[in-house]
Amino acid sequence: MESPDYDVDYDVDYNVYECFCFNHSSFYRDGGDNEPVVTTIKKLNAKKSNFSIDVKVATKSPIHYFKKQSNSIEMGKLFRFDVYDKEFSEIRITAFNEDCDRFFNLIQIDQCYRICYGHVKHSNHRYSTLSNAYEIHTTNSTIIEPLKVSPFGPRKIIYNFIPFSSLLNNNSSNTVIDCIGIIDSINPVRKVYSSYVGHQVSLRNISIFDYSQTNIQIAIWQKMADDFCGESGQIIALKNVKICSFNGLSLSCTSMTTITIDPDIPEAIQLRNWYHTNNSTLIQNVKLFYIEQIKETSNFKKTFDCLATIVSTSFKHHPAYRMCPNGEQCKRKLSTTGEGELFCGYCGWLESSSLIHYKWGLRSQFQINDMTGSIWIIVFGDQTEKLIGKTAEEISQMTLETWLNLFYSTIWMQQYRKSIYQSKNCYNIIAINRIDTKMLIQQIRKLE
Numbered sequence: 001m002e003s004p005d006y007d008v009d010y011d012v013d014y015n016v017y018e019c020f021c022f023n024h025s026s027f028y029r030d031g032g033d034n035e036p037v038v039t040t041i042k043k044l045n046a047k048k049s050n051f052s053i054d055v056k057v058a059t060k061s062p063i064h065y066f067k068k069q070s071n072s073i074e075m076g077k078l079f080r081f082d083v084y085d086k087e088f089s090e091i092r093i094t095a096f097n098e099d100c101d102r103f104f105n106l107i108q109i110d111q112c113y114r115i116c117y118g119h120v121k122h123s124n125h126r127y128s129t130l131s132n133a134y135e136i137h138t139t140n141s142t143i144i145e146p147l148k149v150s151p152f153g154p155r156k157i158i159y160n161f162i163p164f165s166s167l168l169n170n171n172s173s174n175t176v177i178d179c180i181g182i183i184d185s186i187n188p189v190r191k192v193y194s195s196y197v198g199h200q201v202s203l204r205n206i207s208i209f210d211y212s213q214t215n216i217q218i219a220i221w222q223k224m225a226d227d228f229c230g231e232s233g234q235i236i237a238l239k240n241v242k243i244c245s246f247n248g249l250s251l252s253c254t255s256m257t258t259i260t261i262d263p264d265i266p267e268a269i270q271l272r273n274w275y276h277t278n279n280s281t282l283i284q285n286v287k288l289f290y291i292e293q294i295k296e297t298s299n300f301k302k303t304f305d306c307l308a309t310i311v312s313t314s315f316k317h318h319p320a321y322r323m324c325p326n327g328e329q330c331k332r333k334l335s336t337t338g339e340g341e342l343f344c345g346y347c348g349w350l351e352s353s354s355l356i357h358y359k360w361g362l363r364s365q366f367q368i369n370d371m372t373g374s375i376w377i378i379v380f381g382d383q384t385e386k387l388i389g390k391t392a393e394e395i396s397q398m399t400l401e402t403w404l405n406l407f408y409s410t411i412w413m414q415q416y417r418k419s420i421y422q423s424k425n426c427y428n429i430i431a432i433n434r435i436d437t438k439m440l441i442q443q444i445r446k447l448e
Contacts, residue, residue: 036116041089044120044134052116055083056152057109058090059240061255063100080256081107082130083115086151090158092128092135093118099138112147129160129178129240157239157258161267165212173243179251180237180267181208182275183230184215185305188428202226208236211274219244219252220259230261231382233275235268292372294427309415311374312367313407319384320396323361324349331381334358360392366411377427387411 036052044051060081068076077100084090093115095103107113115136123135138144159178167177184207191200204225209215218241220228230236239258241251253259262268289304297304322334324344332346342351342358351358362384367376385391388410395403 038114040087041083041085041091041132042087044091044136046120046122046134048120049117049139051118051120052114053083053085054112054114054147054151055085055091056112056150057107058082058084058157059256059258060107060109063104079104079107082256083113084156084158088156088158089132090130091132092123092130093138094135095138095142099140099142103138103142103144106144106146112150112152114143114145114147116143117141126175129176131158131160157237157260157263159237159239159265159267161237163212164210164214164216167214167216167243167249175243176240176254176256177243177251178237178239179208179210179216179241180235180263180271181210181216182271183208183232183234183236185232186228186230189225204228206230206236210271217250219250221253224253224257224259228259230259235262235272236260237263237265237268290372291368291370291375295373295375306370307415308368308370309413310366310411311369311413313404314365315400315404317365318398318400318403319362319364320392320398321361321363323359325357325359331361333361333363360396362392362395368416375427380428 036050038052038054041053041055044053058081061079063077063079065075065077068074076097078094078096079100080092080094082090082092117139119137119139120134121137123130123133128135159180161180162177164179164181167179186207187205189202189204192203201222202225204220206218206220206228207215208218218238237260238251238253239260240254240256242254244250244252289306291306291308294304294306322342324332324334324347332344334342334349335345337343343349362379362381364379364384364387365376366379367374369375379387381392384395388395388406390406398406
């Protein structure tokens with residue numbers, strides 16, 4: 001998967017940039033008493049610099065740096081933000097250099113502003129999914145003021161979805177699109193080196209599909225990867241994701257990407273109804289592996305799908321443990337000090353200095369097998385709850401004997417389809433689902 005190259009989203013046309021800088025003064029205000037009348041985004045055009053719009057910020061990028069000329073070592077900087085008005089018309093705004101310093105801290109997502117004066121120019125749709133033919137560059141005369149009374153309702157994201165079937169014939173690498181699909185599998189976060197930022201960053205790969213039953217891999221980077229909370233079977237809508245051609249067709253999030261889980265939009269409702277109607281007979285285009293193949297592979301840090309039976313569990317270890325409550329990204333097992341106080345050796349959480357009570361986590365060990373062999377797998381929290389039908393709190397109250405009785409009465413000798421994430425000598429379950437007999441037969445025939 002490609003490392004995040006956020007410069008791609010912010011390519012600068014040097015001729016346009018130089019022209020914009022040298023003719024900056026032509027966009028100054030006349031200094032008169034006549035202020036521009038508030039208009040709508042739809043009425044903006046390339047001949048109109050004396051405008052005023054009331055807008056709400058939908059997305060905002062970090063500050064990006066670039067060479068002011070292709071053969072120069074002098075660096076410039078910019079940031080961009082997308083806004084929409086009461087008519088839900090959108091436009092992208094870019095602030096360069098001094099304007100970048102002037103407006104970056106002022107502009108906040110979901111806040112409303114009145115923006116007066118700027119350079120309206122034609123937009124490059126290769127790097128934007130907005131339907132507007134224009135974008136705005138701020139100038140020295142641009143005024144941006146927060147609105148004291150917001151004329152807008154709840155945040156609204158405007159999508160222009162591209163179906164996956166269209167992507168298969170699309171060779172426009174680095175083009176930015178919007179897409180919607182159903183989450184099929186989710187890989188754990190891992191650290192990779194990024195040549196762009198010069199250090200390791202978080203990366204999470206997920207796989208989603210739509211009506212075409214085409215699976216697309218999506219790379220989610222940095223904080224978005226750490227904070228991702230979607231689950232298999234949920235609807236996911238992504239705005240401003242980049243098409244990548246590295247190692248086949250895939251998508252990659254950028255700093256302007258917006259991820260929404262189970263959005264309340266008509267497209268999501270239609271896709272969810274289709275999925276629920278066809279879920280029992282839907283056969284996704286995912287390669288299945290025998291356990292012997294998984295054990296023999298040297299390709300660590302990869303996800304495999306297999307069909308196997310749960311045949312045993314650990315007779316020594318209770319699955320419930322006291323879990324660190326310090327944020328969603330810790331969740332480590334708590335230890336005990338010599339005085340009997342709970343603490344987290346990973347993030348430093350201490351029971352006596354916190355108002356937050358610990359939570360219960362689950363870490364179950366199961367042995368699974370098929371006709372080629374067996375392996376031990378580790379199943380965490382929500383997947384264990386899904387299998388057993390009990391919450392972590394309920395399981396924590398059970399004795400080891402009660403837990404074993406529950407295991408044998410619910411999932412022992414049951415067949416499941418499992419998505420297994422393999423690291424060295426360790427197999428973690430990231431998704432597990434029971435499969436009906438008809439689907440099981442069809443999938444086995446594909447292995448032959």
